Amino acid sequence: MISQYQESLLLPGRTYQSGPVDTTYEDVLENIDSGIMLFDEEGVISFVNKQMYGMLELTRHSLVGCTISHLLFNVRLSRFKKKQVLQSYKEMVYKGKSNYEFLDEYGRYWKVTLCCGEQMKGCYLFTVKEISDYKLIEQTAYQNDSLAMLGKLSASIAHEIRNPLTAIRGFIQLLHPHLQQLGKQEYGKIILAEIDRANDIIHEFLTSSKPSVPQVGMIPVSALLKEVVLLTESEALMKGCQINLHPFQEGDMMISGDVKQMKQVVLNMIRNAMEAVADRVDGLMGKIEVGAHKEGSEVRMFISDNGKGMDIRTLDRLFNPFFTTKENGTGLGLSVSDRIIKNHGGCISVSSRVNEGTHFVISLPLIH
Ligand SMILES: Nc1ncnc2c1ncn2[C@@H]1O[C@H](COP(=O)(O)OP(=O)(O)OP(=O)(O)O)[C@@H](O)[C@H]1O
Ligand SMILES: [Mg+2]
Structure with missing residues (x-):
């Protein structure tokens, strides 16, 4: 049978089957991407869906028929969850807020919404949705x-x-x-x-x-890298580290772009490498490898070092403007470099391991 409420949702002019359908409303509630918990007029949990009991890390069986105090005294409910449940209950039921946001023990953000009043006939409907992306x-x-x-x-x-x-x-x-x-x-x-x-x-x-408007010209990759290595070699030697420029295998590879900006990018990376090598705690001889090779229609320039490397938190924020781990750094070097390379139709990739080193690759389209 279709109830009065269900009937009000039907579209006019369509025929509906009044007998059992393949997907029931309960299936919909069960599989919706929010957690749902319904308290009846006596304050007893009468319905809870998969998302909700999954989030509370409890079973449906242990929740249905409980009151909020039973829930808070459930020994299987973790301390963090108890705090979150209690806080949400206080904020919404006692303080009358219609929604409440919190951060869980795994660093995820959640939003709880309460629906009650006349349309709920004395019941309280709590919905919880993850909002970390927003x-x-x-x-x-x-x-x-x-x-x-x-x-x-x-x-x-x-x-x-x-x-x-x-x-x-x-x-x-x-x-x-x-x-x-x-x-x-x-x-x-x-x-x-x-x-x-x-x-x-x-x-x-x-x-x-603020990178200036690029002065576009043809740039031989080998000359570009040789010049920057020459510029930094003496500084590197003073810091007790060696820069090794790899021989170029594939003749002269040409790229198109602003030579000054390209030099600035490679210079930023070699400087970072020198600083990373100097920060290594075990005093190992610092080595920086610079080179380039062809990969399809692209040139891949690489700058590798055996410096202090980076952890995942640093890797995540590497290209953010003003992100620095150095006392005197501005944190602009890589964000500006990234912008320059993107403006030239290329990209920068990086891989790194703490205490082992870092490998930067600049990919740019080749000119034939
Ligand atoms: N080769 C590298 N090895 C280890 N960490 C690096 C390397 N390159 C960059 N980093 C990390 O990335 C951060 C950002 O680098 P970026 O060049 O943007 O700024 P900075 O070097 O800190 O400051 P500035 O370039 O103004 O001197 C650095 O502070 C450092 O933590
Ligand atoms: Mg830098």
Whole structure:
């Protein structure tokens, strides 16, 4: 028989079978992606679906016929779950909130909703749904917003500092003959050098946090890697580590893009590798391997090191702007590199093991 309520859900003009159907309403409730628990007017659990008893890590049998106090005294219900049940019950039944969110012991977010009142005829219907994905999107949107704001703010401050520096530089130059008379021309030189250094830092910050429009040209991969290795070799030697540039097997591979930006990417990665090698605790000789090979229509440039490696938490956040584990790091190196490579139609992949090392691969389309 179809009840009055079921009848009100029927579509006009369609024929419905009044006898048993293959999928019952109970099947639907049983398999819905939310947990459902119904308390009758006496406060006794009269229905609980698979999701709900699975979430509570109990059986249906141990729940149906219980009151909330029975449930809270159930020895099989973990301490965490008891706390969550009690808190949800308090927030919703006593404080009258229509929904309540909580974080469980596995780091998942849940939302509990209560439906009661006249339409429930004295019964209380609790539904629980996992909302971890929505929370992640919400948090990422919030983080991106604040990072974008912080980025803009620091870029505008950096930009504005350049103007007074230019004025100071000009006046120091005007004072130069007077300093010479006093025999203190050295002071002038130091001030100028320091102003230039500050200007360089600002310039680097402004260009690294906002990649300029690429000046596209043909770039031979071997020349690109040779040049960056040459630039970093002496710094590496001073840090007691060796950079090994692998011979190129496949003639000259060409890519298209902005040579300065490409150099910046490889430089960022070699610098990170040098820092990772220096941070290794066992004092093993640091080795950085650099090279490139062809893979179908792409070139794969790699930068590997036997440095301190990364754990999964670092790997997860590696390309986030301002993410750094270094005392003096800005955390912009890899986020900017990632943006540059994506703008050039490529991608960066990474694999790493703590205390063993890290392997970065930059894939870019080849030009024939
Ligand atoms: N080769 C590597 N080995 C181990 N950890 C690395 C390596 N490369 C990057 N990381 C980790 O990724 C984080 C982010 O790197 P990124 O280059 O973006 O910023 P940074 O190096 O911390 O700062 P900056 O580049 O401004 O000096 C680093 O702080 C470090 O924890
Ligand atoms: Mg870096």
